[in-house]
Amino acid sequence: MSATTAVSTAAEARRVRRYHLALIGVALVILTLSLVRVIAGTPDLTSSGTVAAALGLAVPIGLAGLGGLWAERAGVVNIGLEGMMVLGTWFAGWAGYQWGATAALIAGLIGGALGGLIHAVATVTFGVDHIISGVAINLLGPGVTRFLSEVLYREGTPASQAGAGITTSPTLASNPPRVSLPLLSSGPDWLGSLEAQRWFLLSDVAGILRGLTHQVSVMVILAVAMVPLSYFVLWRTAFGLRLRSCGENPWAAESLGVNVYLMKYIATMISGAFAGLGGVFLVFVTTKYVEGQTGGRGFIGLAAMIFGNWRPGGLAVGASLFGYADGLQLRSSQAVTGLFLFGALLLLVYAGTRIRALLTQDAAGHGGPGRYTAIALSALAAVVFLWLWLTVDDLPNEFVYITPHVLTLLVLSVASQRLRMPKADGVRYRRGEQH
Missing domain, CATH: 1.10.287 (Helix Hairpins)
Incomplete structure (x- = not known):
């Protein structure tokens, strides 16, 4: 066996071991939650309602964290995620009340990406300190959206006649559809029946699965799919390797023919688009844009990304824990x-x-x-x-x-x-x- 083959085999073995350890960890957490639920007599710990609420609360945090991941893997610190998310909410509300959910999704992505473009121009082209530029984006986002609301939603405009105000847009023309698993989460709803039995572990697993599969928005499915997709692109493609090399040693990447400026621009705009997508999700939840509805989720997403060690899997775990904590205290x-x-x-x-x-x-x-x-x-x-x-x-x-x-x-x-x-x-x- 050659040295290259031996190294590849060892790396694959370590990767499989990590997956096994992750699955064992998930099983132990569910077992512990089930045990606590029985001892403490608190069914909401693993109820489908809590899990569904946690999923909805984790999605915008996770999307903001993914935005930070893409930028920082290319060497651009992005603490302007909150401002980019604000831009995404406003553009989604403005387009959504006129043309529906699809237009809201596209407009929110564009709004967030514009914030990322501004950050890239400042940091990559002009060499502005990344923290200063991010703070400026966080200040610029709410200011720009308030100005646009003053212009487009003031009294006497068509939007105001449709229910808009200075701090809110009209209701969306349509929302993305929701889906459930046949038989398991709808119709006979076998998971719901099993959850109602309150059996140790079995009912808890059923409650968790039902919360993840009952009346789930297509937007949630899209957001969750972004986690493995980001991992695949960044760690399994030549494009991802070039992008990550810019965050590790851009001068070495330059010597190998990588256009570092272009890679940083692309990564930062994708980062803003992910933050804008998180804003779109918040608009779909409230069915309209409301000033201040991001509530600092961009900063929490940044924290989840750091706790996740700048990797999609760890980020998803961090966002899930934050979402579960919020969902539980609401329930x-x-x-x-x-x-x-x-x-x-x-x-x-x-x-x-x-x-x-x-x-x-x-x-x-x-x-x-x-x-x-x-x-x-x-x-x-x-x-x-x-x-x-x-x-x-x-x-x-x-x-x-x-x-x-x-x-x-x-x-x-x-x-x-x-x-x-x-x-x-x-x-x-x-x-x-x-x-």
Whole structure:
């Protein structure tokens, strides 16, 4: 066997092992949620309604995160996702009330891409600091949309007669269709019947599957499909390799004939288009544009991308956790207290795995006293969460709102792997310069 074949085989084995570990992790999370649901008596933890709400809340965050992923893999830091998402919402609302869902989708993509183009001109062509340009986009987006609303939606215009105001557009002429799985999620609705039985694990799996397949918007299906599609394009095509090389070492890419400027422009405009697509989804949810409806989801998407280590799979997990936390607190305040028990169990599992790794390292002579810190902190946090679950019956509304986010950040921090951003992310590039 040649050295190249051996390396390829080893890489494939590692990839398969990661997939297996991911599937095992998903199974353990579902099993733990089912156990917590039975012990705490909180059916909303795995109900189809919670899962459907979580999916809807995760989609705009995930799309914004994908936008950040595309730009930063090409070496362009994009914290202007929020402003690009705002542009997407306004253009989707403006086109949607006149020509329907398809026009809203196209207009939202164009609006977000225009924001990406402005960011690319500033950072790639003129060398403006990426953070400053992103902040400017976040300020420009709401300002431009408010100006356009003042011009097009003021009193006396046709739009105002159709129900528009300075801060809102008329209702969309049409929304994208919704689909369900025959027999399983509609008609006889076998998954719904199984969920209603409240059996351990089986009902929980049925509730999760029904939430993912019952009356799902075509827009959600499109958004979810963007995650594997982005992975395929960026990691399995020559175009993706060239784009990622611009984020790792643009001077080396230039020496191999890659048009770095063009790649950065393309990536940043695609980034804006993804953010605009997230804005389109918000417009479809509310059936119209409403000023301020993004609610900081662009920033949350950026955080999910970083927690996901600049990879689509990790980003999807981060967005799902944020969406689940939001969906749960909207569905039931009592179920939020069940997250204390869930967090305690996860932390105990994490502490157990660290202890096992520590024992292995000690046996090999590689252990150290500093390695006990993470175990001690995890065990202490698990005890605190367990105590809160045992003593707190009903959380005040203020704590209900913040608790899921705190627990989500904790889980993401514990579960995240060692972060590695693209080496040339945010680096000013000039053709022909020596680096």
